Each structure stands twice: as structure tokens, then as C-alpha cells.
Amino acid sequence: MDSIGILEGRQKQIFEKKSGATQADIACDTSSLSGSVSQRACVFCGSRVVLYPVADAIHLVHGPIGCAAYTWDIRGAVSSGPELHRLSFSTDLQEMDVIYGGEKKLYKSLIELIEQYKPKAAFIYSTCIVGLIGDDIEAVCKKVARETGIPVLPVHSEGFKGTKKDGYKAACHALMQLIGTGSTQDISKQSINILGEFNLAGEAWIIRQYYEKMGIEVVATLTGDGRIDAVRRAHGATLNVVQCSGSMTWLAKEMEEKYGIPYIRVSYFGIEDMSKSLYDVAVKFPERPEIMDAAKQIVSEEVKTLYPSLQKFKKALTGKKAAIYVGGAFKTFSLIKALRSIGMSVVLAGSQTGNKDDYARLKEMCDEGTVIVDDSNPVELSKFILEKGADLLIGGVKERPIAFKLGIGFCDHNHERKIPLAGFVGMYNFALEVYQSVMSPVWQFAPRKGGSL
Amino acid sequence: MKHEHAKTATQNACKLCNPLGACLAFRGIENCVPFLHGSQGCATYIRRYLISHYKEPIDIASSNFHEESAVFGGSHNLKIGLKNVSEQYKPEVIGVATTCLSETIGDDVPGILREYRKEYKNGTPMPILIHASTPSYQGSHIDGFHAAVHATVKALAVKGTPQKLINLFPNMVSPADLRYLKEILGDFGVPYMMLPDYSQTMDGGPWGEYHRIPPGGTPASTIATAGGAMASIEFGSTIEASKSAAGYLDVMFGVPAYHLPLPIGIKGSDKFFSLLETLTGDRRAEKYEDERRRLVDAYADGHKYVFDKKVIIYGEEDLVIGMTAFLREIGMVPVLCATGGKSGLMKKRIGELVPDMDELGIKVREGVDFVDIEDEAKTVQPDFLIGNSKGYTMSRKNNIPLLRLGFPIHDRFGGQRMHHLGYRGTQELFDRIVNTVIEQRQNASSIGYTYM
Numbered sequence: 001m002d003s004i005g006i007l008e009g010r011q012k013q014i015f016e017k018k019s020g021a022t023q024a025d026i027a028c029d030t031s032s033l034s035g036s037v038s039q040r041a042c043v044f045c046g047s048r049v050v051l052y053p054v055a056d057a058i059h060l061v062h063g064p065i066g067c068a069a070y071t072w073d074i075r076g077a078v079s080s081g082p083e084l085h086r087l088s089f090s091t092d093l094q095e096m097d098v099i100y101g102g103e104k105k106l107y108k109s110l111i112e113l114i115e116q117y118k119p120k121a122a123f124i125y126s127t128c129i130v131g132l133i134g135d136d137i138e139a140v141c142k143k144v145a146r147e148t149g150i151p152v153l154p155v156h157s158e159g160f161k162g163t164k165k166d167g168y169k170a171a172c173h174a175l176m177q178l179i180g181t182g183s184t185q186d187i188s189k190q191s192i193n194i195l196g197e198f199n200l201a202g203e204a205w206i207i208r209q210y211y212e213k214m215g216i217e218v219v220a221t222l223t224g225d226g227r228i229d230a231v232r233r234a235h236g237a238t239l240n241v242v243q244c245s246g247s248m249t250w251l252a253k254e255m256e257e258k259y260g261i262p263y264i265r266v267s268y269f270g271i272e273d274m275s276k277s278l279y280d281v282a283v284k285f286p287e288r289p290e291i292m293d294a295a296k297q298i299v300s301e302e303v304k305t306l307y308p309s310l311q312k313f314k315k316a317l318t319g320k321k322a323a324i325y326v327g328g329a330f331k332t333f334s335l336i337k338a339l340r341s342i343g344m345s346v347v348l349a350g351s352q353t354g355n356k357d358d359y360a361r362l363k364e365m366c367d368e369g370t371v372i373v374d375d376s377n378p379v380e381l382s383k384f385i386l387e388k389g390a391d392l393l394i395g396g397v398k399e400r401p402i403a404f405k406l407g408i409g410f411c412d413h414n415h416e417r418k419i420p421l422a423g424f425v426g427m428y429n430f431a432l433e434v435y436q437s438v439m440s441p442v443w444q445f446a447p448r449k450g451g452s453l
Numbered sequence: 454m455k456h457e458h459a460k461t462a463t464q465n466a467c468k469l470c471n472p473l474g475a476c477l478a479f480r481g482i483e484n485c486v487p488f489l490h491g492s493q494g495c496a497t498y499i500r501r502y503l504i505s506h507y508k509e510p511i512d513i514a515s516s517n518f519h520e521e522s523a524v525f526g527g528s529h530n531l532k533i534g535l536k537n538v539s540e541q542y543k544p545e546v547i548g549v550a551t552t553c554l555s556e557t558i559g560d561d562v563p564g565i566l567r568e569y570r571k572e573y574k575n576g577t578p579m580p581i582l583i584h585a586s587t588p589s590y591q592g593s594h595i596d597g598f599h600a601a602v603h604a605t606v607k608a609l610a611v612k613g614t615p616q617k618l619i620n621l622f623p624n625m626v627s628p629a630d631l632r633y634l635k636e637i638l639g640d641f642g643v644p645y646m647m648l649p650d651y652s653q654t655m656d657g658g659p660w661g662e663y664h665r666i667p668p669g670g671t672p673a674s675t676i677a678t679a680g681g682a683m684a685s686i687e688f689g690s691t692i693e694a695s696k697s698a699a700g701y702l703d704v705m706f707g708v709p710a711y712h713l714p715l716p717i718g719i720k721g722s723d724k725f726f727s728l729l730e731t732l733t734g735d736r737r738a739e740k741y742e743d744e745r746r747r748l749v750d751a752y753a754d755g756h757k758y759v760f761d762k763k764v765i766i767y768g769e770e771d772l773v774i775g776m777t778a779f780l781r782e783i784g785m786v787p788v789l790c791a792t793g794g795k796s797g798l799m800k801k802r803i804g805e806l807v808p809d810m811d812e813l814g815i816k817v818r819e820g821v822d823f824v825d826i827e828d829e830a831k832t833v834q835p836d837f838l839i840g841n842s843k844g845y846t847m848s849r850k851n852n853i854p855l856l857r858l859g860f861p862i863h864d865r866f867g868g869q870r871m872h873h874l875g876y877r878g879t880q881e882l883f884d885r886i887v888n889t890v891i892e893q894r895q896n897a898s899s900i901g902y903t904y905m
Contacts, residue, residue, distance in 0.1 A: 049772065065469070379512075451659065
């Protein structure tokens with residue numbers, strides 16, 4: 001497997017499922033190797049993606065301009081009301097600030113921005129150099145909070161202090177400061193929080209509607225279409241329903257410990273997992289059997305219309321092969337099932353941030369011969385895609401040009417998407433997108449199909 | 454001056470950070486891997502940002518700083534990273550650019566590179582290592598671009614026997630522009646060294662297999678000859694002297710440096726072609742005369758649509774300056790010329806090209822963000838905006854049309870194939886500008902004319 005010169009330190013992060021092969025654990029949860037071109041980002045990125053959809057807070061990036069510029073309006077996370085999250089704020093630190101410290105600039109920036117935008121809260125992200133120059137962010141935040149009367153929350157997201165996962169945790173830590181500060185009066189006993197759902201292309205609205213139709217109150221979505229007041233009263237919910245487990249499990253655990261709220265892991269991608277996420281919630285409310293009845297009703301109605309509409313795609317796609325490389329491993333599980341339901345097999349599966357249990361489960365799920373990778377890079381991904389003859393790659397922005405260069409279809413399953421892929425309607429959109437990309441006649445000109453170079 | 458909004462923070466920045474420009478420039482050297490000495494995120498964000506414009510894979514390596522590297526220095530990580538990149542990519546050149554992190558902790562990158570060359574001289578392939586200092590807390594992406602070009606020339610160019618060779622430093626322009634420039638130089642029949650040249654690496658064909666490094670770019674061996682060239686042409690009039698590659702070659706090897714604004718518009722393009730004629734002693738090819746004639750003819754055909762139209766133009770300083778000169782020759786008024794950069798030279802340079810700028814009410818502002826531009830728009834009431842995709846937020850909010858050019862184009866297709874330079878680029882820009890006006894008129898008309 002090392003014919004492409006896989007870096008010495010990376011061999012343990014790749015696994016090919018073969019019968020009789022030693023079942024060594026895949027190495028994961030490690031930092032990216034220096035000099036490898038990782039598809040991962042940094043601590044700041046992790047924090048920024050988690051908190052990004054909170055729409056009535058300002059998000060101020062404390063550091064030089066890059067970190068704020070590259071994260072300006074880049075997610076498809078939509079809001080039903082305020083849209084402060086789509087603005088980019090930076091202290092834009094200059095050389096003199098680096099020498100003399102950025103606290104004054106931070107303070108002044110905050111006071112002015114809060115005065116201008118009247119947000120419900122402010123998140124202050126520290127970037128790489130902030131720790132080095134010794135700015136006391138906590139103190140500035142406390143001072144501004146006192147003076148403005150709104151929560152001003154530091155997010156310790158210095159890029160180099162860990163991996164993207166540590167950024168998730170820093171974001172969750174900031175959210176924990178808010179949770180528990182609102183009134184839980186009038187919250188129904190049959191209530192949940194939706195965690196790890198970012199309302200890309202309105203996905204949280206779709207999911208929320210299903211649960212509400214079942215008679216369940218959704219207290220807060222974290223953080224899709226997020227509102228500070230909703231976050232503050234999230235501790236009043238009876239159950240936490242966690243998608244994107246990588247980013248939000250820590251928060252769920254904290255809430256369990258502090259407020260006794262149990263949590264379950266779900267996924268809203270594909271018919272099977274979508275249905276299960278409704279049933280799994282319904283069984284948590286046995287005192288109201290009508291909830292389960294409603295869940296069954298929803299699933300049966302949705303599937304009744306969805307299933308026939310998928311057959312056209314299935315017919316065309318049966319036998320086609322897919323490669324999956326996405327951020328979280330949980331999403332990979334759902335995608336494997338979703339692809340199978342439209343006749344496709346998976347020849348490569350991987351994630352940026354999966355853990356040991358995730359990879360163990362992935363191994364179990366995958367077919368013989370499937371390659372499993374953790375924290376991969378373009379060279380490796382391409383090698384396996386070509387070797388395994390994939391017709392489709394599912395990934396994010398950085399993977400897209402790899403697929404197109406090699407002449408294979410692509411489905412964007414990342415933060416930027418503009419079409420909802422979650423829920424039953426999302427399954428239809430997903431199948432349609434896969435179909436439109438895989439079946440396009442343009443690939444006939446690709447070198448791998450015999451086109452000239 | 455009273456401002457309507459918070460001034461201390463930068464809101465919706467009209468610039469990017471230093472290392473981005475360096476990565477792009479290093480992409481224009483053959484068989485070169487850009488390498489960022491800093492956190493993983495910098496490389497990933499910059500890759501993502503470039504990919505969304507160029508639609509090409511772009512591998513940028515990173516030394517992946519951890520806490521220990523930040524405390525004890527990044528030397529170890531940088532060396533391991535260089536070794537890994539050398540082994541996996543087998544590059545001829547690695548372009549190392551720093552970040553705010555490695556600059557703040559004060560890593561002595563040139564020193565580390567010297568050590569690396571010594572420590573790893575046996576057994577490992579030893580690429581040429583180029584170092585550009587690009588702290589994100591200084592300047593913007595365009596400074597990083599020039600820093601990388603300058604560092605490359607400094608690292609590679611040697612004193613050679615004088616020869617009929619022209620160095621061209623084209624500035625941060627599109628792959629289509631770069632192809633056009635090569636065509637022009639090729640047609641003059643003069644050997645040239647253009648740096649950078651990402652015309653193929655950032656806008657290439659399909660691949661049969663993954664290329665660790667895409668084909669294309671200026672070979673290091675060609676860059677080495679720059680010291681013996683008969684002249685250097687550098688587009689851009691706001692480049693800091695310490696980052697001017699042409700200036701360096703002039704001082705070090707006595708290669709005469711010619712600084713031109715970006716050749717946009719007839720006058721700007723004339724200057725460029727005349728200079729080439731002077732340097733080579735040859736006339737331009739007839740096809741460029743034809744391009745020019747068609748452009749003059751198009752100006753006549755379209756002049757009424759554009760006369761006295763007010764626009765806001767924003768972007769990198771040199772792009773804004775070149776565009777301003779062009780807009781004036783077709784009778785348009787760039788009521789605001791804006792940039793996120795802070796060279797301190799933009800107003801002076803625009804004044805040189807447009808002497809009556811004050812009477813015309815042309816306002817020049819450096820160091821602005823899009824909220825500043827939006828504030829100005831309320832006063833100057835432009836007919837449309839000209840600049841990159843990032844102006845779309847304010848364009849939509851204020852219902853002012855946006856004509857996209859430059860970098861980044863994230864919300865339209867084909868930004869990498871847009872022309873801006875020379876007669877051909879000017880023609881394309883002029884057509885697009887006229888069509889923007891026509892479309893506006895047609896949409897606003899209650900009659901719905903089918904020809905305008």
C-alpha cells in the first residue's frame with residue numbers, strides 16, 4: 001500500500017478491509033504530521049464552525065486579518081431572523097499591536113461593535129498569536145460584559161493548541177457559559193435540544209418540523225439558526241439529540257453531568273438513519289405513546305413519496321462506486337447506508353476527526369476491500385480513488401477539485417452546501433445530486449475513461 | 454470625519470493575509486511546493502480560498518505547529534516538514550512562507566534552512582529552499598505575493614552573461630492574463646523569464662493520475678538567468694522597494710528596471726507594447742495592431758453607454774490604479790478608488806495618471822473595509838461597483854450592481870479565465886462594462902426593448 005510513498009508516520013492511519021487481515025486499530029486522534037498536506041484545519045476552525053450559526057451574536061476574531069477573512073460568510077448556515085453571523089469582524093492586529101499588546105484594541109472594538117449592532121452576546125475568538133503576546137482576553141471580556149450588560153464570551157481557539165476537536169470543545173465551553181442562565185418556565189416535559197445541527201440550507205428547520213409534528217418541543221438548536229436566548233434555556237429540555245457527534249458530544253456530556261439531561265446520537269442523512277432518529281427520540285417519551293405513533297406516521301408518509309422517486313436514480317446508479325471523505329465519522333456511517341439504498345457501494349471511507357470507536361464501527365460496516373483512512377491528504381485520496389475505480393467522491397471544498405481533475409463525480413457534503421441533504425427531502429436531494437454528477441456525459445472526455453490528456 | 458459605524462475593528466475585510474499571496478506566487482514556479490511555517494489552519498484556509506476561485510487542487514504544506522513548537526521554536530517541525538515534503542513530493546523548490554505565529558515567536562527561518570541543508574545533505578533529495586517573510590500582521594496578501602517573487606529572484610538569480618532576455622514580473626493577475634502576456638512576448642520572439650507563471654498550475658487540464666505538483670510554472674533554471682537579462686519589466690507602481698524583484702535585479706546585477714502600471718486601457722497597453730518595441734527593436738505583430746483597432750472601434754461604438762457613469766472600484770492597489778486609468782479614458786468617473794492595502798502610494802499614483810482627479814471628485818482611500826466602502830457609497834451614489842466577489846454583500850444590500858474582476862471570484866464561474874490586461878483584456882472589460890449598463894437600462898425600462 002506504500003507505492004505512492006505514504007509518509008512513515010501515516011501508515012497506521014490507513015486500513016484496508018481484507019478477510020484474515022490482522023484487525024489492528026486504526027491510529028487516529030493524533031495531530032497532523034508536519035509537512036503532510038492535511039485536509040484538516042486548526043483549533044480556531046473547529047470553534048468557528050460550531051459557533052458560526054449563532055445569528056444574534058457578534059463573532060469577533062482577535063488576531064491578524066486572515067482568520068476572519070477566510071471565514072467570512074463561508075457556511076450555508078441560514079437564519080430565520082438576524083444575520084449577524086454573516087458579517088466578519090476582526091481586530092486586524094498590526095505589528096504595533098503585536099509588540100504592545102492588543103487588549104486596548106480588542107476592548108475598543110467590542111464596545112463599538114456592541115453599540116452599533118446591539119447583539120445578544122459576543123464571542124471573542126483568540127487566534128494563534130494572541131496567547132503569545134499575552135493578551136488577557138478573559139479580563140477584557142469580563143469588563144465589556146459588565147459595561148454592556150451582555151454575555152461576552154472568550155473562545156480559546158489558538159490555532160496551534162491542539163486539533164480541530166479542541167476547537168469544538170472550546171466552542172462548547174463557551175456555550176456552557178450561556179446554558180443555564182435563562183428561564184425554563186413553561187418548557188414541556190416532552191422536549192429536546194437538537195445538538196450538532198447547523199441549519200445548512202435550512203436543514204435544522206426540516207428536522208425541527210418532524211419533531212414538532214410528533215408533539216415534541218424543541219427548546220434550542222445548537223447551533224443552527226441559533227439564538228442566544230434559546231441557548232440560555234437549553235438546560236430545560238428533557239433530552240439532547242446529538243448529530244455531528246464530533247463537535248457536540250462534549251457539550252452533551254457536560255449537560256448530562258450538570259443538568260442530568262441524557263443524550264442520544266443520531267444522524268439525519270438517509271432514510272434509515274433519519275427514521276431511526278425519530279424513533280429513538282420517541283422511545284424516550286413512553287409516557288406519551290402518541291409520539292411514537294406520530295413518528296411512524298411521518299416515516300410512513302415520507303417514505304411513501306420518497307421511495308418511488310428514488311428508483312430512477314437507483315436504476316442508473318446500481319453498481320457504481322463511491323469514495324467518502326468527510327469531517328466526522330458519524331456522517332460517514334449514514335452516507336454508506338444512504339449510498340447503498342441507491343445501489344452504490346463504498347470503496348473508500350474516511351474522516352478528518354473520527355475516533356477509535358468510530359473506525360471500529362466503520363470497519364464492521366464496510367465491504368471487503370474498502371479502504372479506511374484517517375486524516376488523509378490529496379495524494380492518498382487520489383491513489384485510492386483511482387485504484388478502486390470510484391465513480392463518485394463525497395467530500396468538501398478541498399476535495400472537490402481532486403475529483404474533478406481525475407474526472408469523477410462529486411457531491412459536496414460540507415459546510416458550504418446550499419441544498420439541504422438532511423431529512424427525507426434531503427435524501428432525495430442527495431440522490432439527485434449524486435445522479436446528476438455521476439451520470440453526466442462530461443466524464444467521457446476524462447483521461448481515465450480514455451479521453452486524451 | 455464622523456463615521457457611522459464602529460471604526461476600530463475591521464468589518465468585512467477588503468484584503469486577505471500576507472501568506473495567501475506568497476502561496477499563489479510560489480505556485481508559479483515549476484515543480485515547487487508552497488509551505489507555510491505555522492498552524493495547520495493557515496494552509497487549509499488558504500487552500501480552500503484559492504480553490505474556490507481557481508477550481509484547481511492546490512497542495513500547501515504546513516509545519517503544523519503544536520504547543521511545544523510555539524514554546525520552544527518551530528525549528529524541529531519545520532525540518533521534519535521539509536523532509537517529509539521532499540520525500541513525498543520530490544519538489545525541485547520548496548517555497549517557505551512564514552505566518553503570524555512563526556514570526557511572532559521569532560523563528561530564524563533562514564538560519565533553520567541553513568541548518569537543514571547541512572543536516573540533511575546526505576540521503577534525502579535536497580530541493581532549493583526559498584524563504585519569504587510574510588507575517589499576517591503586516592500589509593495584505595499582495596505584499597506576500599511580492600515578497601515571494603522577490604525572495605525567489607533573490608535566491609535563484611545569478612550574475613550571467615548579458616543576453617537578449619526580458620524579465621517580466623506581471624503582478625497578481627489571472628492565469629488568462631499570464632497566458633496572454635506569454636503570447637505577446639512569444640510573438641516578439643524574445644526569450645523571457647516571467648515570474649510567477651501559474652497560468653497552467655492554477656488553470657490546467659484534466660489528469661490521468663494525481664499530480665503531487667501540477668505541471669507548469671517557471672523553471673528555477675530560467676529564473677537563475679534573470680541576472681543576465683537586458684531589462685526587467687515590473688507591473689505595479691506601489692510595490693515596496695524592498696519587495697521589488699526588478700529593483701533587486703537592477704541593484705544587484707545592473708539589469709535596468711522598467712516599472713509600469715498594470716497595462717489596462719489603450720494608453721496603458723500602448724506603453725507596454727512601446728516598451729517591448731524599444732527593448733527588442735522589433736515592431737509588434739500585426740495581430741496586436743488589429744486588437745488595438747478593434748478596441749478603438751469598440752470604444753466608439755460603446756462610448757455613450759458609459760460616459761459619466763460613476764463607479765466605485767476596489768481591490769489591490771495596483772489593480773485599482775490600472776483600472777482607474779482605463780475608466781478615465783472611456784469617460785467613466787471612479788468616484789471612489791478603494792483598497793484594503795496601505796502602501797500610502799495609491800493617491801499619488803492615480804494622480805500621475807489622472808491629473809484632474811480632484812476636479813473630477815475622485816476620492817482615493819487606503820486601508821478600508823467593505824463597511825467603509827458602503828458608507829462612502831451612500832454619499833457618492835455610484836451606478837455600479839467594480840471589484841472582486843466580496844463586494845457582493847454590500848452590492849445586494851444597497852442594490853448597486855457589481856461587475857466582478859480580480860481575485861477572488863467566488864460567486865461566478867471562470868474567474869481564472871478572465872482577461873484584464875492589454876488590448877485583449879481591455880476589450881473584454883469594456884464589453885462587460887457596457888453590457889452591465891445595457892442590462893441595467895433594459896431591466897429598468899417598462900417597455901422591454903429587444904435591442905438596446
